[in-house]
Amino acid sequence: MTADRPTFVTHLECSLTGERYEADRLHGLSAAGRPLLVRYDLEAAGKAVTREAIAARPTDLWRWRELLPVRNTADIVSLGEIETPLVPIPEAGAANVIVKDEGRLPTGSFKARGLVMAVAMARALGVTRIAMPTNGNAGAALAAYATRCGIETIVFCPEDTPEINVREIAMQGARVWRVNGLIDDCGAIVAEGAKQGRWFDFSTLKEPYRIEGKKTMGLELAAQLGWRLPRAIFYPTGGGTGLIGMWKAFAELEALGWIGPERPKMFAVQADGCAPIVKAFDDGVNHAERWENAHTIAAGIRVPRAVGDFLILAAVRESGGKALAVSDAEIARAVDDAARKDGLLLCPEGGATLAAYRRALAEGLIGAEDSAVLFNCATGLKYPMPAADNALDRTRPIDFDLL
Amino acid sequence: MTADRPTFVTHLECSLTGERYEADRLHGLSAAGRPLLVRYDLEAAGKAVTREAIAARPTDLWRWRELLPVRNTADIVSLGEIETPLVPIPEAGAANVIVKDEGRLPTGSFKARGLVMAVAMARALGVTRIAMPTNGNAGAALAAYATRCGIETIVFCPEDTPEINVREIAMQGARVWRVNGLIDDCGAIVAEGAKQGRWFDFSTLKEPYRIEGKKTMGLELAAQLGWRLPRAIFYPTGGGTGLIGMWKAFAELEALGWIGPERPKMFAVQADGCAPIVKAFDDGVNHAERWENAHTIAAGIRVPRAVGDFLILAAVRESGGKALAVSDAEIARAVDDAARKDGLLLCPEGGATLAAYRRALAEGLIGAEDSAVLFNCATGLKYPMPAADNALDRTRPIDFDLL
Known part of the structure; x- marks a missing residue:
């Protein structure tokens, strides 16, 4: 994969066995069924950038680019990932x-942090269809970023997921299904669809x-x-x-x-x-x-x-x-x-x-x-907040002592 | 008023007549019933700070301190006013x-920008009780900042103000009243209470x-x-x-x-x-x-x-x-x-x-x-979003073609 910016990914490795996997290929879990970790040439990265250089950049997530996997600026998808206060x-x-x-x-x-990176890499690696189980916020972040770069998304959430999350996922262009179960039940559906080659599985830690x-x-x-x-x-x-x-x-x-x-x-x-x-x-x-x-x-x-x-x-x-x-x-x-x-x-x-x-x-x-x-x-x-139901009738004399 | 940081406010002036008002005193509208504008010694400010100095500071709202009215760091009330992307x-x-x-x-x-400054100045000038009419967001910002520095707040909003706004205002420690009218009807109640000396009037542009x-x-x-x-x-x-x-x-x-x-x-x-x-x-x-x-x-x-x-x-x-x-x-x-x-x-x-x-x-x-x-x-x-009501029963065979 050609790069238009200095990146330092050398390979991926299984978090359990240390087995090595090639970078810039589409991966899910390792052969051992465990998460893959991205490894960098940190010696080279340390020569390419200093703390002072980082401090001088705009304070968003992309200031850390030497420690991130995206190799081409064109693959970055962004909605303004600010440094949180x-x-x-x-x-x-x-x-x-x-x-x-x-x-x-x-x-x-905070789901935006993970999903902005995962979606950018999915885009870089040619993924066109993504599915994910979610308790709400991850699905919303996936929907927003994937929609923004034209990737199709299908999201599964527990049936009692807050209404606002289900709606924002749909509003941001994803198809969303309520499932009678918990998040790992939703994950099983995503895994089955991925096995059938219908989509790429974006479950937590199942992509690197x-x-x-x-x-x-x-x-x-x-x-x-x-x-x-x-x-x-x-x-x-x-x-x-x-x-x-x-x-x-x-x-x-x-x-x-x-x-x-x-x-x-x-x-x-x-x-x-x-x-x-x-x-x-x-x-x-x-x-x-x-x-x-x-x-x-x-x-x-x-x-x-x-x-x-x-x-x-x-x-x-x-x-x-x-x-x-x-x-x-x-x-x-x-x-x-x-x-x-x-x-x-x-x-x-x-x-x-x-x-x-x-x-x-x-x-x-x-x-x-x-x-x-x-x-x-x-x-x-x-999230839900308690009701606050004080009503005041302005057409009648107001007793200011009671306000 | 003593200052522990370089500030450059010289005076306030009526936005309609140009009449001059003393800084560091509590003011509402001008004698002409119009907003007061804060004026600075910009020549001195320009000698005290450069664009480069601003750029080197943390990127929050307080980086602009030479162009802001707060004279003492202790009066600053903050919830993390980041630079928006x-x-x-x-x-x-x-x-x-x-x-x-x-x-x-x-x-x-964005109401946070105005209210963080107004509340800091109210604190500096000894205000202990504030009232405000709001369509929702201003009241929420007032409640959060005033609560944070121990100032009592009473907020009036039109009766059809979105539920989430009314609740967040109450949740953040203000007393909130729904009024059968529009925001200027609420404003009339606030004005009357202020006239009676019950609170300070924080209506839009009624404080400087x-x-x-x-x-x-x-x-x-x-x-x-x-x-x-x-x-x-x-x-x-x-x-x-x-x-x-x-x-x-x-x-x-x-x-x-x-x-x-x-x-x-x-x-x-x-x-x-x-x-x-x-x-x-x-x-x-x-x-x-x-x-x-x-x-x-x-x-x-x-x-x-x-x-x-x-x-x-x-x-x-x-x-x-x-x-x-x-x-x-x-x-x-x-x-x-x-x-x-x-x-x-x-x-x-x-x-x-x-x-x-x-x-x-x-x-x-x-x-x-x-x-x-x-x-x-x-x-x-x-704000309200349309419902999204797709349900999927995981206990039955799933037709993946339909997802």
């Missing part, structure tokens, strides 16, 4: 706690490039904090692409010599009603069992089985962090507190990270002075 | 048409600082386009603060020597069902009459009467632009086209700018090669 959250009850507000990305969630897009969360965070990572990261964990991606980003930054060997404690946050990674973490095993009867108000982390489970668990353990589950009541309270006290409207999954932070602080897993970053993965505007 | 919109049917996507700001709309926040749209645009302004700007116009603000920003940038005398044609976009500025423009008068029985799906521009009407009209005329009204059907079609073809989910008011652009192009008001910027003032996620 860091917002202090006093309600956390400790100094140095900030929210990385991923809801500012196109389609209102979403993780490359998601890793930009880690790259951005390092740059925003002056190339010093926080002491702790709280990350809402469904499929875990972002956590795996950030861990990979930190390794690449260290290989470049841009950060040292220190790492944040990685906290994988799940819900009591769907906590397969937490159970595997507590059981000391490397793979998680499917979680039966999964339920939580935080639909984005209602993922009963994650194909990258062992990668999530390895990163959390290596970091000295922990997998934590919080209750729906704790999530709801955290969302409410952040909005009513800090003016910050989190999504439920973002609320889960605040709840988990409070737990970690109370249990002494981190100190009150430790810097911590909570990932708010989507705009709170996509 | 410019996104090409091929569906416009001409090259060089881009959308400035203001939906990425805190609370999902929202316009200073909104003008950052013009400052950003200039910087993002390499200090060359586009040939045309299409701006959805209700109260018109942003249009007035951008026009002021361009004058300040020229006084600094950062841009030349060229200006974009300013197109003030309204809806057929509420077009007071269009009527005044067409009639060749300087003030607009109240528009009776106002109605449009674009609630943000359903403003029957604008206190800054003469400023809007002056800017549009001076620029060689025009005030244009589009129908609700054109707005809906534009929103639909942008989503289904470009993956870009506009708000109705943003859709109105696309519809107006198409009209201006068809009527030869601008050329197909002219650069144009459309303002999408809020995230499309806040």
Whole structure:
């Protein structure tokens, strides 16, 4: 594949066995049925670009191009992937706690990071039809980017997926089906269609490039904090692409010599009603069992089985962090507190990270002075809010004391 | 007022009479009942900062501090006011048409720009209680920022304000009342309460600082386009603060020597069902009459009467632009086209700018090669979308040909 910009991808490799795969070919999972990771010639990349050069570029996701797989500018599809802001959250009850507000990305969630990269690579590799299972936000991001570059998309979501997600997926040009099941049931349909050659399977971690897009969360965070990572990261964990991606980003930054060997404690946050990674973490095993009867108000982390489970668990353990589950009541309270006290409207999954932070602080897993970053993965505007029904009749005398 | 950062406000002046008012005092409208404009010592500001210095700062709204009124860092209230991205919109049917996507700001709309500044100044000037009439987004931005710095807020909105807006206002800590009337009816209640000394009136242009926040749209645009302004700007116009603000920003940038005398044609976009500025423009008068029985799906521009009407009209005329009204059907079609073809989910008011652009192009008001910027003032996620109701039963054999 010819390149009009300096890129440094050397090959892909199986995340379980290390088996090597050729770059610039269409790949799904490895022969071992596990995610493929993109590898770069980081020595060459480090000669081609400096931290200062990155800092001088426009602050969007594409500033990281030497660490991304897209080789040709013409394949880039973009809706404005800005660097998301860091917002202090006093309600956390400790100094140095900030929210990385991923809801500012196109389609209102961090899914845009993974999908913009995966769609650009699908376009580069000639894919014309994509299918995906989704709990909502990933499907919306896929639809927007694929539509924008003329790729056909079919999206399957659990039947109780929020109405707004189903509608935005359809509105942005995809065909969307509600399925009587959970996300892995939807995934089975996508897999069957892919086997029949009807479409390319864009399930979490089943193609190699979403993780490359998601890793930009880690790259951005390092740059925003002056190339010093926080002491702790709280990350809402469904499929875990972002956590795996950030861990990979930190390794690449260290290989470049841009950060040292220190790492944040990685906290994988799940819900009591769907906590397969937490159970595997507590059981000391490397793979998680499917979680039966999964339920939580935080639909984005209602993922009963994650194909990258062992990668999530390895990163959390290596970091000295922990997998934590919080209750729906704790999530709801955290969302409410952040909005009513800090003016910050989190999504439920973002609320889960605040709840988990409070737990970690109370249990002494981190100190009150430790810097911590909570990932708010989507705009709170996509989620239900309580009614507010005060009516005032202007045609009658108004009692201002009551307002 | 002591300052811990270099600021250059010299005074305020009446936008109609030029009468001078003291800075760093609490002001509403001028004695003539018209908006006050903040004036700066631009010669001193130009010695204190350069375009290059601005470019080297973090890319948020506060990078423009020498052109903003906040004198003390401690008064800044922030939820992450990022520089909004410019996104090409091929569906416009001409090259060089881009959308400035203001939906990425805190609370999902450009109202954040004005309110973050007004709330910071209210805080600096000791205000503890604020009231405001709103069609939705301004109230949400006020609630979030005021809550964040402990200022009490009471918000009045028309009874048919979208549910999501009413809820987010309440969720973010404000008291919110639905009123049986339009936004100027709500404004009358706010004015009466202010007269009684119950609160400070934060109505559009009735305090001097929202316009200073909104003008950052013009400052950003200039910087993002390499200090060359586009040939045309299409701006959805209700109260018109942003249009007035951008026009002021361009004058300040020229006084600094950062841009030349060229200006974009300013197109003030309204809806057929509420077009007071269009009527005044067409009639060749300087003030607009109240528009009776106002109605449009674009609630943000359903403003029957604008206190800054003469400023809007002056800017549009001076620029060689025009005030244009589009129908609700054109707005809906534009929103639909942008989503289904470009993956870009506009708000109705943003859709109105696309519809107006198409009209201006068809009527030869601008050329197909002219650069144009459309303002999408809020995230499309806040607005109703058509239902998408395809259901798939996974317990039965799936006919993949039908998907």
